[in-house]
Amino acid sequence: MGICIGRSGHKGKRKQGLCPARPTLYLGGMNLPPPLTQWLATRGWSLHPHQVAMLYAAQNPATLLIAPTGGGKTLAGFMPTLAELGATPPPGLHTLYLSPLKALAADIRRNLSTPIEGAELAIRVEDRTGDTTQTQRRRQRADPPHILLTTPESLALLLSYPDAPRIFANLKRVIIDEIHALAESKRGDQLMLQIARLQTLAPGLRRVGLSATVENPPALAQFLAPEHCDILNADPGPAPDIAMLHTDDAPPWAGNGAHYAIPAILAQVANHKTTLIFHNTRAQAELFFHALWLQNEGNLPIAIHHGSLAREQRARVESAMVAGQLRAVVCTGSLDLGIDWGDVDLVIQVGAPKNVKRLVQRIGRANHRYNAPSKARLVPANRFEVIECVAALEAVQDRTLDGDPRGPGPLDVLCQHILATAAAGPFDADHLYAEIKTAGPYAHLQRPDFDACVEFTATGGYALRAYDKWQRLMLRDGKWTLRDPRTAAIIRQNLGTIIDTETLKVRLKNRLGGMPLGEVEEAFASTLTPGDTFLIGGQIVRFDGIKDLTVEVTRTPGRDPKVAVFNGTKFATSTLLADRVLRIFQQPNWSNLPTHTAHWLALQREKSNLPAPGRLLIETFPHDGREHLTLYGFAGRNAQQTLGLLITKRMEEEGLAPLGFVATDYATMVWGLDPVLNPITLLNPENLRDGFEVWLAGNAVMKRTFRNAAVIAGLIERQNQGRRKSGRQATFSSDILYDTLRRFDPDHLLLKITRTEALSGMVDFARVEDMLTRTQNNIDVNHLPHVSPLAFPMFLERGRIPVLGKGIDRLMADEAARLMAAAGVTDPSPPATTPARNP
Amino acid sequence: MRPLNGGKHSPPLARSHLTRQNKGMNYPFTLAAQSLTALPSGAIHWPAQNLLCVSDLHLGKSLRMARRGGSLLPPYEVTATLTKLDADITATGAKHILCLGDSFDDAQAETDLTPDHRIWLTRLMAGRAWTWIAGNHDPAPLTLGGTNKNEATIGPLTFRHIADPAQIHDISGHYHPKARLKTQSRPCFLLDKSRLIMPAYGTYTGGLWADDAAFKTLITPPAIAILTGSQCLALPLTSGSQTRRLR
Missing domain, CATH: 3.40.50.300 (P-loop containing nucleotide triphosphate hydrolases)
Structure with a gap:
C-alpha cells in the first residue's frame, strides 16, 4: 500500500504542497475513524498534504483534486468517505466511485481493502462493471454496498432502471477518477449528465473529481460542476x-x-x-x-x-x-x-x-x-x-502541456440520455431541462436544442410525420413515457458512447470449447484463410475457421505470423508538439538530434525543402504506378484529413482521378491516376469553402461520424452478437440512412449533429482555413522524380481513405475485367448451347 | 473477390464479352437462350417481353420497425424506392412489371401506404401488366390490383421468390446477394448457367455475402456476380470449395 500513502520517513524530501498540512490528524471536525488512525500509526504512515486537504474539503459541494500520477490521489478521494462511514457505518450506498477503466475499479477495490481490513472497519466495497455477473448485479441493486466502484457505462445502465431513485436516495459522495481522461470524450459528457441525474435523486450529493496534471484546471472544474468547484493542487513532485x-x-x-x-x-x-x-x-x-x-x-x-x-x-x-x-x-x-x-x-x-x-x-x-x-x-x-x-x-x-478545449456537450449523447431517462420512468420535460443545465458540458444548452432532442427521441424528428401512431415516447399526463415498455430493453442494450468496430472472439480450438485468447476486428478475420497465422496475446496461432462468430485457432510455434489488426486507439499528435517539430526543422544544424536523423533532414533539405512555419510545402512524385501529392500542413490529423477530402474533391472536379489519401498530423498524401501539375489552383480557400457544404454531403468521414452519432442517439441499434447471428439480410448499412436523410430531410437533427461534430472535431475545417490563409502566398511546390525523404514514412500510415469517384469506377472496371480474364470466365450461359443440368 | 482456381472448367475467354461490359452501364446476358439486361439499379429488363423485373422492394420497412418498438428510421424509403422504379420504367418503357416477392415488408405495409404513395403506385401500374409474386414477408397485395401469383412462367423462364434447387431456368430474389470489389460492397446479381438470383431493389435492405453457404446449392461454377451501383460490373464467383469469404 506504499503506493497510496506516503511513508513518513520520506516526508522531509517533499516540498510543501499548495494545500494546508497539519502535523496532527485532527481535521477541523473531520476525524478519521480511530481504528484507521491507529492502523496508519502502526504502519508508520502519515497522509500526504493533499490527502489531508481533501478531508478539510469534505463538505464542499464540488472539489477537483489535481495530483501527479502515483500521488495517492485515489485514496485522497476516499479519505472523507472512510471518515464519514466510520467503524460501524449504517447500511446504504454512501459513495459512488467512477473510473474510465473497469480494471481500475477492480484494482481500487483491492487497494481499499488494505486499510479497511487492516483497521477492521465494517465498510463494504464492491465493484460493478461489464465483467460483473448477472447474479451479483441483481444483488447489488437490491442491497447496495457502502462504496460502489463502477464505470460510466455501468452507471448509465443502473440509472436506466426504475429502482434507481431507491438505490441512490442516500448517496453522499461521487468520486470521478481520472476525470481528465473522461473529459476528453463523449463518455465524460454522458457521465456529467448522469451526475446531474444523481444530484436530483440525492440533493446533498457532493462531487469529487480526481485528475492528473492538466493544462487548464478551471475548465475541468467547470466541467465537473459549472456553478462552483474548488480546486486543490497537490505538489507536482520532482522533475522526471x-x-x-x-x-x-x-x-x-x-x-x-x-x-x-x-x-x-x-x-x-x-x-x-x-x-x-x-x-x-x-x-x-x-x-x-x-x-x-x-x-x-x-x-x-x-x-x-x-x-x-x-x-x-x-x-x-x-x-x-x-x-x-x-x-x-x-x-x-x-x-x-x-x-x-x-x-x-x-x-x-x-x-x-x-x-x-x-x-x-x-x-x-x-x-x-x-x-x-x-x-x-x-x-x-x-x-x-x-x-x-x-x-x-x-x-x-519546459513543463508545457498541450490540450485543446472541447466544445459544448454533443446532442447525440443528450438524445441517449433522454432515452435512458425515459427507460427509468416518465419524465417532465421542464424538470429534465433544468437538471441537464446543471451538467458542466450542457450548462449553456439552449431550450430549442433540448426540445429538438426530445422530439427526435419521441417521433424521430422527421419533417414527414410518419410515426405519429408509433412514437417511441408519448406525452401522457404531461410526462414523456415509453409507448411500448419493451423499448426499455432495447435502450439499455444500446447505452454507452463507445463505438466499437465489429470484432470476433478468438478461441483455441478443442473439444472442450477452447480457451478464449481475445478478439480481432471482423474485417481482419475476413481476410484470413485456413492455415494463415497471426499474433494474439504474444502467441502465434493458426486460423482454422470461423464457427458461431468465433475465430477458432490452434497454437503454431515458430512461423512468421501475419499481423492481427486491432482497433486500438490512434493518438493524434498535439498542436504543441507539431509546432515544436516545425521549429526543430528550422535549426541551421541539428546537434540536438542523433546524427542519423540530422543526416536525414539534411537530405530532405537537399532533395526538396523542409516545411517552415508560415509556409506550405507541397511535393509531387510518381511512385509504384500512382501519382502522389504530399502537403505538409502541420495542422493536426483531423485538419489534414479534411484537407485530403477537400483536395481530392477538387481533383475529382478537374478530372485528375484521385484514388485515395492518407493523413497524419503533419501531412496529407493523395494518390491518383494522373499527375497534379499545378497544385496551387487546388488550394484556393474560396473554392474550398464553396465546395465545403457540398463535400460535407458524401464523404467517408462524414458517413462514419453519422454512424457513430446515429448509434449514440439511438437511431440505429448496436450490432451485438445475437442480432448479427439472426441474419444479415435484416441489417443494412448506415450509409443508406445517411444518403436518404440528406436527400429527403436535409435539416434533420442527426445531420446537424454530424455537421457540428465534423466542423470542430473530426473535420476541423476552421484550422484548414486558418492554415491556408496563413500560407496563401507562401506555397512551395516541388515536383520530384522520386519519393522525398520526408514523404517516405507516409506510405506506412494506416487509415487510408478511398475516394469514391471516377478513379475507383475506372479501377473497379479494370479489376473486374482482370478477374474475368484471369478466371477465363465468359458469359456462363451462352445462347443455344446451355447444357441443361439434371433437374 | 477471387478468380476461379485455374479456370479449369471454364470455356476460353470471349473477347466480345469484355468489350460489351465496358460499353455501357447495363450488363446484357443470356439465360435459357433469352437475352436479358441487368440494370445498375438492380432490376432486369427482358426486351423480348418488354418486361421489367424487380425483387425485394420491402416497401414499408421503416414503419414496420417503428410498430415493433424499434428504431424510428428516416421514413423515406418508399419514396426513394418508388423514385428508382419510376425511373427504370420510364427508361425501359416496359409494359409488364414483375415484382419478385417481398414487395412489402409485411402484410400491413400495404394497407399503411400513404395516399400519395398509393396514387403513385396506381399511376405506375396504369396501362401496364403488373405481376406480384408472393414473398416470405408478404402474401401478394390485395388492394392494389395487378395479378397475384406464387410463381410465374414466361417462355422458358420461371420467376419465383425463392430459388428452387431442383429447378432450372429460374429467376428469384429473397437472399439479397452482395459482394465486395476493391473495398466497395454492392448488391449484386448471381448468375450461373441456369439460374439468376436478383439483388434487393428496396432502399432499406441489407444483404448476404455472395459466398454465403446459402448459395452453395443454388449457384454452380462457372458463375458470375454482377455488381450494381453506378455501373454493372461482372466478376467471376469463387468456386464452392473456396472457403475465403468474399468481403
Missing part, C-alpha cells in the same frame, strides 16, 4: 528523469516496430525492477512482444497487456504484476490510467508520444514512491519519430 534510450543501432528509415532497440530495451529491463513498455497501438505491442521474446535470452519474465486480450489473460498479467513476478509488461493505453500495478521503476515509451500531457502521465507510472523522480526512456520507431521525441522531451523539461 527522462531521456531518449541510447541504442547501438540507428532507428530505421521507416516502420513502427522499433525492433532495432530490443537489445537496449532488454538491458534496461534487466537493470530495473519492473518496466512498463508502452506502445501506441495493440498491433505494434503484439509484434514487438513477439520480437522481444525471440531475443529474450535471459528468460526475463515479460508479459503483454492490451484491451483486445481476453479478460482472463489480462487478469493473469495484472495479478502477476501486483505479485511482483514480472520484470516487464509490453502494454498499450490499457495501462495508461489508474494506480500502480506494482513496483514500476521504469517506463519505456516506444513510438512517438504524440501528446506531451499523456507522456507526462505515462512517465508517472514509474513512480512507486511519490517523492522519487519518475524515470522514463523514449524509443522512436523511425527517424521522423526521433524529431517528435526530441520535441516532446523539450516540452516535458
Whole structure:
C-alpha cells in the first residue's frame, strides 16, 4: 500500500504542497475513524498534504483534486468517505466511485481493502462493471454496498432502471477518477449528465473529481460542476528523469516496430525492477512482444497487456504484476490510467508520444514512491519519430502541456440520455431541462436544442410525420413515457458512447470449447484463410475457421505470423508538439538530434525543402504506378484529413482521378491516376469553402461520424452478437440512412449533429482555413522524380481513405475485367448451347 | 473477390464479352437462350417481353420497425424506392412489371401506404401488366390490383421468390446477394448457367455475402456476380470449395 500513502520517513524530501498540512490528524471536525488512525500509526504512515486537504474539503459541494500520477490521489478521494462511514457505518450506498477503466475499479477495490481490513472497519466495497455477473448485479441493486466502484457505462445502465431513485436516495459522495481522461470524450459528457441525474435523486450529493496534471484546471472544474468547484493542487513532485534510450543501432528509415532497440530495451529491463513498455497501438505491442521474446535470452519474465486480450489473460498479467513476478509488461493505453500495478521503476515509451500531457502521465507510472523522480526512456520507431521525441522531451523539461478545449456537450449523447431517462420512468420535460443545465458540458444548452432532442427521441424528428401512431415516447399526463415498455430493453442494450468496430472472439480450438485468447476486428478475420497465422496475446496461432462468430485457432510455434489488426486507439499528435517539430526543422544544424536523423533532414533539405512555419510545402512524385501529392500542413490529423477530402474533391472536379489519401498530423498524401501539375489552383480557400457544404454531403468521414452519432442517439441499434447471428439480410448499412436523410430531410437533427461534430472535431475545417490563409502566398511546390525523404514514412500510415469517384469506377472496371480474364470466365450461359443440368 | 482456381472448367475467354461490359452501364446476358439486361439499379429488363423485373422492394420497412418498438428510421424509403422504379420504367418503357416477392415488408405495409404513395403506385401500374409474386414477408397485395401469383412462367423462364434447387431456368430474389470489389460492397446479381438470383431493389435492405453457404446449392461454377451501383460490373464467383469469404 506504499503506493497510496506516503511513508513518513520520506516526508522531509517533499516540498510543501499548495494545500494546508497539519502535523496532527485532527481535521477541523473531520476525524478519521480511530481504528484507521491507529492502523496508519502502526504502519508508520502519515497522509500526504493533499490527502489531508481533501478531508478539510469534505463538505464542499464540488472539489477537483489535481495530483501527479502515483500521488495517492485515489485514496485522497476516499479519505472523507472512510471518515464519514466510520467503524460501524449504517447500511446504504454512501459513495459512488467512477473510473474510465473497469480494471481500475477492480484494482481500487483491492487497494481499499488494505486499510479497511487492516483497521477492521465494517465498510463494504464492491465493484460493478461489464465483467460483473448477472447474479451479483441483481444483488447489488437490491442491497447496495457502502462504496460502489463502477464505470460510466455501468452507471448509465443502473440509472436506466426504475429502482434507481431507491438505490441512490442516500448517496453522499461521487468520486470521478481520472476525470481528465473522461473529459476528453463523449463518455465524460454522458457521465456529467448522469451526475446531474444523481444530484436530483440525492440533493446533498457532493462531487469529487480526481485528475492528473492538466493544462487548464478551471475548465475541468467547470466541467465537473459549472456553478462552483474548488480546486486543490497537490505538489507536482520532482522533475522526471527522462531521456531518449541510447541504442547501438540507428532507428530505421521507416516502420513502427522499433525492433532495432530490443537489445537496449532488454538491458534496461534487466537493470530495473519492473518496466512498463508502452506502445501506441495493440498491433505494434503484439509484434514487438513477439520480437522481444525471440531475443529474450535471459528468460526475463515479460508479459503483454492490451484491451483486445481476453479478460482472463489480462487478469493473469495484472495479478502477476501486483505479485511482483514480472520484470516487464509490453502494454498499450490499457495501462495508461489508474494506480500502480506494482513496483514500476521504469517506463519505456516506444513510438512517438504524440501528446506531451499523456507522456507526462505515462512517465508517472514509474513512480512507486511519490517523492522519487519518475524515470522514463523514449524509443522512436523511425527517424521522423526521433524529431517528435526530441520535441516532446523539450516540452516535458519546459513543463508545457498541450490540450485543446472541447466544445459544448454533443446532442447525440443528450438524445441517449433522454432515452435512458425515459427507460427509468416518465419524465417532465421542464424538470429534465433544468437538471441537464446543471451538467458542466450542457450548462449553456439552449431550450430549442433540448426540445429538438426530445422530439427526435419521441417521433424521430422527421419533417414527414410518419410515426405519429408509433412514437417511441408519448406525452401522457404531461410526462414523456415509453409507448411500448419493451423499448426499455432495447435502450439499455444500446447505452454507452463507445463505438466499437465489429470484432470476433478468438478461441483455441478443442473439444472442450477452447480457451478464449481475445478478439480481432471482423474485417481482419475476413481476410484470413485456413492455415494463415497471426499474433494474439504474444502467441502465434493458426486460423482454422470461423464457427458461431468465433475465430477458432490452434497454437503454431515458430512461423512468421501475419499481423492481427486491432482497433486500438490512434493518438493524434498535439498542436504543441507539431509546432515544436516545425521549429526543430528550422535549426541551421541539428546537434540536438542523433546524427542519423540530422543526416536525414539534411537530405530532405537537399532533395526538396523542409516545411517552415508560415509556409506550405507541397511535393509531387510518381511512385509504384500512382501519382502522389504530399502537403505538409502541420495542422493536426483531423485538419489534414479534411484537407485530403477537400483536395481530392477538387481533383475529382478537374478530372485528375484521385484514388485515395492518407493523413497524419503533419501531412496529407493523395494518390491518383494522373499527375497534379499545378497544385496551387487546388488550394484556393474560396473554392474550398464553396465546395465545403457540398463535400460535407458524401464523404467517408462524414458517413462514419453519422454512424457513430446515429448509434449514440439511438437511431440505429448496436450490432451485438445475437442480432448479427439472426441474419444479415435484416441489417443494412448506415450509409443508406445517411444518403436518404440528406436527400429527403436535409435539416434533420442527426445531420446537424454530424455537421457540428465534423466542423470542430473530426473535420476541423476552421484550422484548414486558418492554415491556408496563413500560407496563401507562401506555397512551395516541388515536383520530384522520386519519393522525398520526408514523404517516405507516409506510405506506412494506416487509415487510408478511398475516394469514391471516377478513379475507383475506372479501377473497379479494370479489376473486374482482370478477374474475368484471369478466371477465363465468359458469359456462363451462352445462347443455344446451355447444357441443361439434371433437374 | 477471387478468380476461379485455374479456370479449369471454364470455356476460353470471349473477347466480345469484355468489350460489351465496358460499353455501357447495363450488363446484357443470356439465360435459357433469352437475352436479358441487368440494370445498375438492380432490376432486369427482358426486351423480348418488354418486361421489367424487380425483387425485394420491402416497401414499408421503416414503419414496420417503428410498430415493433424499434428504431424510428428516416421514413423515406418508399419514396426513394418508388423514385428508382419510376425511373427504370420510364427508361425501359416496359409494359409488364414483375415484382419478385417481398414487395412489402409485411402484410400491413400495404394497407399503411400513404395516399400519395398509393396514387403513385396506381399511376405506375396504369396501362401496364403488373405481376406480384408472393414473398416470405408478404402474401401478394390485395388492394392494389395487378395479378397475384406464387410463381410465374414466361417462355422458358420461371420467376419465383425463392430459388428452387431442383429447378432450372429460374429467376428469384429473397437472399439479397452482395459482394465486395476493391473495398466497395454492392448488391449484386448471381448468375450461373441456369439460374439468376436478383439483388434487393428496396432502399432499406441489407444483404448476404455472395459466398454465403446459402448459395452453395443454388449457384454452380462457372458463375458470375454482377455488381450494381453506378455501373454493372461482372466478376467471376469463387468456386464452392473456396472457403475465403468474399468481403
